[in-house]
């Protein structure tokens with residue numbers, strides 16, 4: 412140490428030579444030193460990449476917005492880069508005038524931009540019975556949060572003269588080969604929150620995320636956010652399509668399946684320190700994480716470092732938005748002894764994120780969807796952090 416740090420004493424090449432010209436990367440890319448941060452498929456989880464999921468690396472992200480290139484992907488039958496000049500949106504069913512919109516037609520309409528999370532109902536789905544995966548990327552990485560731009564679906568239905576009295580449901584259909592069709596209750600559309608979106612984080616949607624058009628259904632599980640949206644039908648009852656009658660159902664402890672559970676309940680997770688990371692030494696750490704609720708705003712997050720015996724209130728960083736990710740932070744001085752880190756979120760309805768014990772009492776252990784239990788990360792004396800379950 413007496414000799415000084417050469418990294419500060421000697422001028423590096425980037426201080427003594429010309430840098431690269433502008434537009435060397437016409438569409439900017441992250442630093443080559445950040446290449447490790449990527450969407451990743453969970454090895455062995457699915458058999459073919461066309462019907463699979465790539466998880467967002469939550470452990471390396473800050474704030475509330477997911478960079479578009481790291482937004483998680485879930486496809487039932489692969490993705491296409493759809494030619495927008497050939498894409499159409501059809502409106503039919505209980506409307507006065509059936510209509511077919513081109514992308515140009517849609518992009519002329521009044522638009523709004525809103526920040527919302529999208530979480531696959533299957534997020535954390537492998538953890539119902541016991542610990543299944545090592546990192547937060549795989550345990551919680553089926554959530555992303557973006558600014559979406561588009562037209563409220565209500566505006567488009569108004570233009571077509573939708574019969575809101577009889578037409579209490581809409582069916583949304585995607586243009587891919589998976590025949591993805593989902594029923595959306597009309598109340599959600601009447602609230603003005605459901606968007607027919609073409610923009611994400613200030614640019615057009617990425618092909619993997621539904622370019623050129625997808626449905627945005629704030630607070631509702633990702634499967635209803637139909638990508639490559641090609642048709643909206645107004646009807647008087649739910650359609651009971653394959654992806655709502657057979658898939659995306661919850662097996663309850665009494666052996667019955669629950670259908671149409673679509674709202675993503677309040678949930679949170681600590682993203683640093685988290686599974687697979689290493690604390691270098693005892694001393695100060697910033698514990699950081701994400702909280703969200705499909706029912707509105709997050710009002711409070713408490714953090715425990717002793718497995719749920721004592722809790723301290725975390726700082727909620729602005730902005731705190733409805734049905735969006737909220738970033739929380741809290742100071743922690745690690746004494747070098749074993750610790751268990753947990754976060755517990757509360758939303759504006761007063762709902763408190765449950766422990767695994769509380770959730771399993773109601774839901775059992777055989778579900779896939781809607782696991783919003785408190786996540787625990789164990790820190791051992793070596794500084795290694797791993798995934799554990801605490802009831």
Ligand code: MTE
Pocket residue numbers: 482483484485486487488529530531532584585586587589591619620621632633634635636637638639
């Ligand atoms: N829409 C279509 N047309 N096809 C699909 O396979 N997958 C759904 C939904 N919309 C899907 C779809 C599922 S299950 C989820 S979780 C979200 O899209 C994922 O959106 P993302 O890939 O943009 O993250």
